[in-house]
Amino acid sequence: MTPLLQKWKEVRHSFAHTLGAIELVWQTNHWATMGLGFLTLGGALLPASQAWVGKLIVDGVVAAIQQGGDPQNVRTVFIYLILELALFLLRAQSSAQAHPAIDSAPARQPHSR
Secondary structure, eight states, X not given: OOHHHHHHHHHHHHTTTHHXXXXXXXXXXXXXHHHHHHHHHXXXXXXXXXXHHHHHHHHHHHHHHHTTSOHHHHHHHHHHHHHHHHHHHHHHHHHHHHOHHHHHSOOOOXXXX
């Protein structure tokens, strides 16, 4: 058996019970299932949106330089920077809530001998 075929079988096996688990969650609470789906989709789209806004920032800076610092272009870049900051804070907040044990764990003290 080729390594690629073996890997494909492992992937298929790992998703064998996924539909059953989703069905159980759906039976428990429809709204929670949809909320979980939307949050998962939002979490997946957040890095892509950050990259896209970063591209808009670069494009705006290039346009502002080429047009001699046109105030409208500078204002547009500033808006993109604020949007990028908001996306960054949203991602940082969602990451902190996803891993609360990491953020609240006490710092290790080195052993003294």
